[in-house]
Amino acid sequence: MNGRERILAHLAGAPVDRLPIMPITMQYAADQIGVKYIDYVTDHRVLVEAQLRTAEIFDIDYVSVISDPAREAADCGAKVEFFDDQPPAFIEDHALLAERTSLASLKIPDPLGGGRMLDRIQAAALFKEKVGKDKLIEGWIEGPCAEGSDLRGINTLMLDFFDDPVFIRDLFEFVIEMELRFARAQIDAGVDIIGIGDAAASLVGPQIYEEFVWPYEKRLIDGVKAMGAKVRLHICGNTRFALEGMGRLGCDIVDLDFPSPVHEGRAKMGPDQVLLGNLNPVTILMDGTVQDVLDKVAQCHNEAGPRFIVGAGCEVPRGTPPENLKAMLEYAKGVKG
Amino acid sequence: MTDLRQLFDAVVTGDHVTSKAVTAEALAAGVEPLALVNDYMIPAMDDVGGKFERNEYFVPELLLSARAMKAAMELIRPLLAARGTQPIGRVVMGTVKGDLHDIGKNLVCAMLEGGGFEVFDLGVNVAPEKFIAKVRETGARLVGMSALLTTTMPAMKLTIDAFAGEGLRDQVKFMVGGAPVTQRFADTIGADGYAENAPSAVVLAKRLIGVAA
Numbered sequence: 001m002n003g004r005e006r007i008l009a010h011l012a013g014a015p016v017d018r019l020p021i022m023p024i025t026m027q028y029a030a031d032q033i034g035v036k037y038i039d040y041v042t043d044h045r046v047l048v049e050a051q052l053r054t055a056e057i058f059d060i061d062y063v064s065v066i067s068d069p070a071r072e073a074a075d076c077g078a079k080v081e082f083f084d085d086q087p088p089a090f091i092e093d094h095a096l097l098a099e100r101t102s103l104a105s106l107k108i109p110d111p112l113g114g115g116r117m118l119d120r121i122q123a124a125a126l127f128k129e130k131v132g133k134d135k136l137i138e139g140w141i142e143g144p145c146a147e148g149s150d151l152r153g154i155n156t157l158m159l160d161f162f163d164d165p166v167f168i169r170d171l172f173e174f175v176i177e178m179e180l181r182f183a184r185a186q187i188d189a190g191v192d193i194i195g196i197g198d199a200a201a202s203l204v205g206p207q208i209y210e211e212f213v214w215p216y217e218k219r220l221i222d223g224v225k226a227m228g229a230k231v232r233l234h235i236c237g238n239t240r241f242a243l244e245g246m247g248r249l250g251c252d253i254v255d256l257d258f259p260s261p262v263h264e265g266r267a268k269m270g271p272d273q274v275l276l277g278n279l280n281p282v283t284i285l286m287d288g289t290v291q292d293v294l295d296k297v298a299q300c301h302n303e304a305g306p307r308f309i310v311g312a313g314c315e316v317p318r319g320t321p322p323e324n325l326k327a328m329l330e331y332a333k334g335v336k337g
Numbered sequence: 338m339t340d341l342r343q344l345f346d347a348v349v350t351g352d353h354v355t356s357k358a359v360t361a362e363a364l365a366a367g368v369e370p371l372a373l374v375n376d377y378m379i380p381a382m383d384d385v386g387g388k389f390e391r392n393e394y395f396v397p398e399l400l401l402s403a404r405a406m407k408a409a410m411e412l413i414r415p416l417l418a419a420r421g422t423q424p425i426g427r428v429v430m431g432t433v434k435g436d437l438h439d440i441g442k443n444l445v446c447a448m449l450e451g452g453g454f455e456v457f458d459l460g461v462n463v464a465p466e467k468f469i470a471k472v473r474e475t476g477a478r479l480v481g482m483s484a485l486l487t488t489t490m491p492a493m494k495l496t497i498d499a500f501a502g503e504g505l506r507d508q509v510k511f512m513v514g515g516a517p518v519t520q521r522f523a524d525t526i527g528a529d530g531y532a533e534n535a536p537s538a539v540v541l542a543k544r545l546i547g548v549a550a
Contacts (some may be wrong), residue, residue: 089437205395317487
């Protein structure tokens with residue numbers, strides 16, 4: 001089986017020759033071909049080359065367009081700070097929606113309009129051309145809480161949940177429509193699965209998650225699935241309060257970051273949900289030994305059961321020893337599904 | 338007479354309008370500003386920190402309480418300064434150079450202020466020389482550094498080294514935190530302490546400057 005066949009079969013509940021592995025690599029991938037990260041995030045050809053090389057070295061079953069959370073907001077007109085060799089980031093003091101009233105006049109950018117969203121779509125198309133039959137191709141969009149934070153400023157958004165719930169709903173409506181258009185364009189370009197990153201959702205607690213975040217995540221996921229793509233949900237951080245809800249979203253894959261125990265995910269989401277994770281990227285993958293990685297993957301697999309994909313809780317950190325990343329494959333090879 | 342328990346409640350529930358109004362009323366009635374801090378606001382933020390650690394509160398609630406506390410502190414701080422009242426400690430805080438993430442650092446700042454510290458928040462992307470200049474200006478004995486990215490964590494060591502280069506290392510204690518930061522990393526770079534979350538940062542800060550928690 002090749003990586004694409006392996007992941008799709010596993011998601012369908014069919015037998016596989018080994019467990020799929022899907023660790024998120026971004027800066028780590030750039031390092032594999034010796035490029036600065038600014039080139040990775042600004043030139044899809046560099047991103048694709050780095051992803052292909054990384055997938056080849058570590059026999060990773062998929063490739064991804066994920067690079068940073070600032071694609072959509074940049075095309076909306078948000079001020080983004082670029083760094084030479086690390087991910088771009090937002091300056092909250094200059095948030096695009098520093099004034100809530102600005103939302104009314106904010107236009108959804110055309111994903112094909114020549115900005116940072118187009119560069120990602122071009123990456124998807126190039127992946128399709130180069131490895132469309134061999135590797136699962138992952139597109140990427142932001143979830144409502146994450147993109148809302150990017151546009152409004154994360155500190156301010158957290159207060160908005162109490163100060164102006166109507167604004168939150170208006171903002172999330174805007175985000176959902178924009179992200180679905182972005183997903184559509186990536187799917188048209190050839191991606192098999194859409195990853196949805198909603199990092200800020202892990203900060204909000206159970207009440208806000210259920211009332212404000214979950215309904216929009218659900219609409220986003222339903223929308224992407226209606227387009228025919230698979231969905232992977234990735235919420236960085238501690239999601240223990242939200243696991244049950246995450247299990248009701250209908251995702252094909254739910255990632256668990258290291259603060260969210262796999263056995264809790266399994267208990268809250270039932271036996272059928274495919275879980276991915278949750279090696280501690282720093283203490284296990286980067287700072288641990290090969291044996292630490294093997295032991296931890298085995299523990300995660302044991303807690304998750306057969307509906308499991310090997311991966312880290314979040315991005316593989318730059319500086320991770322190659323042998324530690326290879327240990328994921330070593331474990332996966334020993335397991336037929 | 339103002340019911341000062343309203344101040345405690347307003348901070349705990351994150352009601353910044355009431356916290357400010359009650360504080361203004363109390364100060365006008367002649368209540369000692371330091372009493373408002375020590376008897377109501379510090380206990381309130383302590384309660385908020387406990388709720389956070391027990392997963393009763395999450396980040397939005399913490400930020401609401403911090404705003405309520407700050408609204409009251411804006412009225413109280415000038416009076417404390419005018420009377421020469423000393424805080425339990427001064428701390429210079431910042432997200433290290435190259436890193437623009439600040440929500441964790443902001444929570445720590447709020448909890449430290451709620452714990453009785455005077456906090457000098459330098460914001461994000463703070464170069465070592467800015468930390469040094471602020472420590473020299475304020476006489477702070479404590480520096481708190483935050484990073485969210487593994488790629489910006491090395492800036493913590495560069496900052497500590499810069500203090501050493503200026504002959505200031507022994508005058509300050511360094512505490513570090515942030516999602517990828519660990520106790521092991523803190524030990525490796527020669528920091529004096531690591532805290533996993535905002536409430537535990539207050540306990541650490543007090544320990545580092547020799548104040549009973």
